[in-house]
Amino acid sequence: MTRRRIGLAVVATAATLLALAGCSGDSSNSGDSSLLPGTASAGATPGAAAAPDTSCNPRASVKPLAALPPPGHMPAGSYMAKIQANGRLVLGTSQDTLLFSSRNPFTGKIEGFDVDMARQIAQAIFGNPDKLQIKVIPYDKRVKSAMDGSVDIVADTMTANCARWKDVDFSSIYYEAGQRVLVSSDSAAKTIDDLGGKKVCAASGSTSYDNIGKVKTKPLPVAKATFGDCLVAFQQNEVDAVSTDDTILAGMAAQDPYAKVVGPKFTQEPYGMAMSKIHPEFTAFVNAVLAKNRANGTWTATYKKWLGAFGAPPAPPAAEYK
Incomplete structure (x- = not known):
């Protein structure tokens, strides 16, 4: 069964819920994403992402109250x-x-x-x-x-x-979130590396989009205005996968019975x-x-x-x- 057979209502709902959904990897205001060692390598990137600020330990907060x-x-x-x-x-x-x-x-x-x-x-x-x-x-x-x-x-x-x-x-x-991949439920892909030469969608201007271009097997990054648009493109078989924070992908998978989230997180x-x-x-x-x-x-x-x-x-x- 192809994704095209999903009702238009599901597509419309997905687009509405995700149209403004904010992936933490917004390259215009963050430097959020950190590629994990051994999962991707810098290659030809679709866009030049700003170098992340490493001047602090972003995980270290103030000490909690004693009681x-x-x-x-x-x-x-x-x-x-x-x-x-x-x-x-x-x-x-x-x-x-x-x-x-x-x-x-x-x-x-x-x-x-x-x-x-x-x-x-x-x-x-x-x-x-x-x-x-x-x-x-x-x-x-x-x-x-x-x-x-x-x-x-x-x-x-x-x-x-x-x-x-x-x-x-x-x-x-x-x-702890991280970038993963959404594929069709019958896909053999198990990680982002299995999608070399395949079209993988992310929101334009996001570090999720930038990170797709850094994967060594060279998936083909496809930019859409929003992740809702990516999900619609995925359901209409215009792209093979969507890649962004696993939190957003979980919401997509919950709406699409013919989709699954695969692979380990390849950013932090x-x-x-x-x-x-x-x-x-x-x-x-x-x-x-x-x-x-x-x-x-x-x-x-x-x-x-x-x-x-x-x-x-x-x-x-x-x-x-x-």
């Missing part, structure tokens, strides 16, 4: 006390990254792995995870929104990197929650919540809830601190 204050009793003068006084934690995220932060068409609520990460912070502040106000922000406004205080925290498949650390603080890493995209540098005590608080939830199984339960269909949960990302 979390009881919910509803945030320390006076802290940013957590301000959030408590405001009556809600304001989360900046997207509404179109399926499984991480997308609008449920039946309830109208934005939900997913990233949203639940923020709900856990609200639980720690208020004792109520529903004390969360979601503000949908454009992909290219994530850093600015954390900097200017228009949101309290950003959780939006956002790679922590040195360039962004100069403007915002990141939590410890809560999800460590996701962190972004906050203003003005309030380091809030970053320390968030890191304490994350540390607690790694230890008590909450992180694993959240993974199973949203991503369990794609296999057994890995160990939570190990925290690193400055």
Whole structure:
């Protein structure tokens, strides 16, 4: 059965949900992607990607609080006390990254792995995870929104990197993403290296697109305006595969019964929650919540809830601190 036989409604839904989905590998604002040794080699690239900023350890966040204050009793003068006084934690995220932060068409609520990460912070502040106000922000406004205080925290498949650390603080890493490949369910390809000479789609201007051109077997990079357009091209057999962050590919595979995600990650995209540098005590608080939830199984339960269909949960990302 070919992908062309998938109903137009699936294609339309995919395009709508993914049209604005923000892969962390946006070459216009990151240097996020780091090719893993032994998986790809620099060759003729379709576009010159900026060299990544390696001036820091982007995984190392501030040390967590030694002990979390009881919910509803945030320390006076802290940013957590301000959030408590405001009556809600304001989360900046997207509404179109399926499984991480997308609008449920039946309830109208934005939900997913990233949203639940923020709900856990609200639980720690208020004792109520529903004390969360979601503000949908454009992909290219994530850093600015954390900097200017228009949101309290950003959780939006956002790679922590040195360039962004100069403007915002990141939590410890809560999800390890990386670039993989989506192919048809009957494809024999097992890794990106098996697609030499095949058309592989990624969003124009993304480091995902740049990275395809660095694979030693020379897949043929195809640029589309968005990853939603890539999925439509894939379903119409115009391209053989789509390659970007595994988080976005998981959402594509969930919508297309004739697709599968294959291969190991060949870039590193460590996701962190972004906050203003003005309030380091809030970053320390968030890191304490994350540390607690790694230890008590909450992180694993959240993974199973949203991503369990794609296999057994890995160990939570190990925290690193400055």
